[in-house]
Amino acid sequence: MLNDLTDAERKALAQCRHAVLGTDRPLRLDCGVDLGPYRVAYQTYGELNADKSNAVLVCHPLTCDQFVADRHPVTGKDGWWESLIGPGKVLDPGRYFIICINVLGHCMGTTGPQARDPATDQPWNLRFPVVTIGDMVRVQAALIDHLGIPDLFCVIGGSMGGMQVLEWAASYPKRVFSAVPIACAAHHSAQNIAFHEVGRQAIMADPEWKGGDYRLHQTNPARGLAVARMTAHITYLSEQALQRKFGRALQDRNALGFGFDADFQVESYLRHQGSTFVDRFDANSYLYITRAMDYFDLAGAHGGVLANAFKGSATRFCLMSFTSDWLFPTRESRAVVHALNAAAANVSFVEVDSDKGHDAFLLDEPEMFRTLSGFLKGAASVRGLGGLS
Amino acid sequence: MSAQIRVDLQLIADMVEPGTRALDVGCGDGSLLAYLMNFKRVDARGMELSQAGVNACVANGLSVIQGDADTDLRDYPDNAFDYVILSQTLQATREPRQVLEQMLRVGKHAIVSFPNFAHWQVRLRLVFGGRMPETTSLPYKWYDTPNIHLCSIDDFRALCRTMGVRIERAIVLNNKSRRITLPPLLANLIGEQAVFMLRRA
Numbered sequence: 001m002l003n004d005l006t007d008a009e010r011k012a013l014a015q016c017r018h019a020v021l022g023t024d025r026p027l028r029l030d031c032g033v034d035l036g037p038y039r040v041a042y043q044t045y046g047e048l049n050a051d052k053s054n055a056v057l058v059c060h061p062l063t064c065d066q067f068v069a070d071r072h073p074v075t076g077k078d079g080w081w082e083s084l085i086g087p088g089k090v091l092d093p094g095r096y097f098i099i100c101i102n103v104l105g106h107c108m109g110t111t112g113p114q115a116r117d118p119a120t121d122q123p124w125n126l127r128f129p130v131v132t133i134g135d136m137v138r139v140q141a142a143l144i145d146h147l148g149i150p151d152l153f154c155v156i157g158g159s160m161g162g163m164q165v166l167e168w169a170a171s172y173p174k175r176v177f178s179a180v181p182i183a184c185a186a187h188h189s190a191q192n193i194a195f196h197e198v199g200r201q202a203i204m205a206d207p208e209w210k211g212g213d214y215r216l217h218q219t220n221p222a223r224g225l226a227v228a229r230m231t232a233h234i235t236y237l238s239e240q241a242l243q244r245k246f247g248r249a250l251q252d253r254n255a256l257g258f259g260f261d262a263d264f265q266v267e268s269y270l271r272h273q274g275s276t277f278v279d280r281f282d283a284n285s286y287l288y289i290t291r292a293m294d295y296f297d298l299a300g301a302h303g304g305v306l307a308n309a310f311k312g313s314a315t316r317f318c319l320m321s322f323t324s325d326w327l328f329p330t331r332e333s334r335a336v337v338h339a340l341n342a343a344a345a346n347v348s349f350v351e352v353d354s355d356k357g358h359d360a361f362l363l364d365e366p367e368m369f370r371t372l373s374g375f376l377k378g379a380a381s382v383r384g385l386g387g388l389s
Numbered sequence: 390m391s392a393q394i395r396v397d398l399q400l401i402a403d404m405v406e407p408g409t410r411a412l413d414v415g416c417g418d419g420s421l422l423a424y425l426m427n428f429k430r431v432d433a434r435g436m437e438l439s440q441a442g443v444n445a446c447v448a449n450g451l452s453v454i455q456g457d458a459d460t461d462l463r464d465y466p467d468n469a470f471d472y473v474i475l476s477q478t479l480q481a482t483r484e485p486r487q488v489l490e491q492m493l494r495v496g497k498h499a500i501v502s503f504p505n506f507a508h509w510q511v512r513l514r515l516v517f518g519g520r521m522p523e524t525t526s527l528p529y530k531w532y533d534t535p536n537i538h539l540c541s542i543d544d545f546r547a548l549c550r551t552m553g554v555r556i557e558r559a560i561v562l563n564n565k566s567r568r569i570t571l572p573p574l575l576a577n578l579i580g581e582q583a584v585f586m587l588r589r590a
Contacts, residue, residue: 316452337454338461341454341464342464342465343466346432347454348443348446348451348452350440350443352444367444373448374448374449375448375450377450378452381450
């Protein structure tokens with residue numbers, strides 16, 4: 001299964017662990033297709049303790065991946081959640097066995113549209129089955145089985161990672177001791193879907209996309225993918241943050257250029273975001289992962305009543321939202337809290353005051369760290385995890 | 390963790406059986422929750438209106454959500470808790486009767502503490518001073534008080550009768566926070582605050 005890797009995948013797999021699963025028993029996807037064998041790429045930090053009670057699963061958001069706390073093999077940048085994970089940090093690998101799994105359909109080593117269909121030995125491209133958040137979580141659960149871990153001390157993630165946390169808690173309540181869904185929702189709203197659709201249309205409108213067979217034609221829909229990233233990036237920031245960062249400041253010039261170069265710093269910034277993104281992300285994967293988020297509707301999967309998803313749950317929940325997040329606003333987290341209350345579940349909920357928008361969960365937010373640290377300390381003491389001060 | 394909590398909170402804590410489930414509505418800084426968890430092995434949850442209070446509680450490892458007693462008790466299923474606690478908050482709710490009804494629906498028992506508006510100092514200040522009362526348990530100016538539904542101990546008993554609620558226990562404290570045992574008429578005069586434990590009849 002390691003033939004035909006993209007450059008990015010080759011670099012990624014050289015720096016993380018992977019497993020090939022589903023060989024004997026394929027994975028039945030929500031769309032009805034059986035997938036197998038499939039490859040799962042993942043990174044771990046720290047050691048699993050003797051009674052296997054200290055495993056923490058970090059679920060990554062749309063455009064991040066398994067390199068949560070070490071240098072990225074493709075971009076050379078720091079791990080995307082190093083503010084939270086590392087020695088002396090809230091999630092200390094000296095205490096916890098931290099696992100981050102590249103999600104199904106992604107492009108950093110786990111099977112996705114760029115892989116080969118074992119039936120035809122041709123790249124899947126758009127013939128890859130549409131996957132869901134539920135499918136991603138089933139793959140993660142299969143890997144956790146493969147690692148011999150009976151249950152997770154904590155499942156934590158923001159944005160799409162938060163959706164996975166909710167799915168974990170709903171699908172495997174007995175395997176999730178504590179759950180921390182951050183800056184997310186139990187479903188994608190019309191506006192969320194609309195923004196994703198703009199991104200997908202930008203990719204598909206790029207003549208180099210070639211119906212998804214760009215690798216076959218040796219083309220690269222980088223322009224389309226960059227526009228998709230630029231659109232999405234706006235939704236990750238708050239209006240205040242954009243204004244504070246850029247205002248109407250001009251880029252490398254003293255006067256308007258009366259043309260369509262990047263006159264404004266904000267334009268230059270977005271172009272940069274777009275052009276660096278295409279080096280590490282695959283256009284087809286972008287279509288698949290955004291689709292998975294659009295399809296997510298936890299209440300819909302439980303008879304239209306969100307509380308049913310959490311009935312009888314003994315999991316300890318801690319939800320967090322950010323005041324200036326308009327992609328996943330606080331009311332979405334509150335709806336989950338209401339459902340958890342209706343299921344009489346153990347839930348904490350904190351809204352963090354921040355003007356940094358949706359991306360706040362990836363940034364240095366002391367109140368988020370304080371909350372998480374307190375919540376985890378409480379959960380660890382109930383769990384009987386030693387070595388905690 | 391502190392074994393020392395406010396006297397009225399201690400009285401409430403003493404009413405809660407160990408190993409039970411409790412919801413503290415208006416849990417403030419979470420000191421009662423922490424006490425119940427640490428010293429009585431209670432599965433204790435909290436609801437607090439102020440976001441700052443909630444964040445502080447969660448940072449201390451307590452299970453607390455931001456919520457409003459008037460509106461958010463409705464989310465909980467029947468009999469979700471053994472005790473629903475409302476300390477020094479009833480008088481600040483918009484609809485105290487509905488809040489009590491919700492508490493008794495969600496919890497097998499409701500524990501309520503409140504300042505007594507018929508305390509002699511309150512009466513004196515209003516009758517002879519001609520001013521809105523300000524006392525240790527009612528320290529606010531009339532124009533910025535959160536207390537919009539103050540009542541006396543006898544008023545509260547009357548509401549319980551109207552609602553057909555059983556009073557399981559009633560404890561009255563004087564202005565030194567000492568427990569006093571007096572006939573109801575005197576208790577309503579000498580008591581500065583009261584703690585009631587109720588259940589559905």
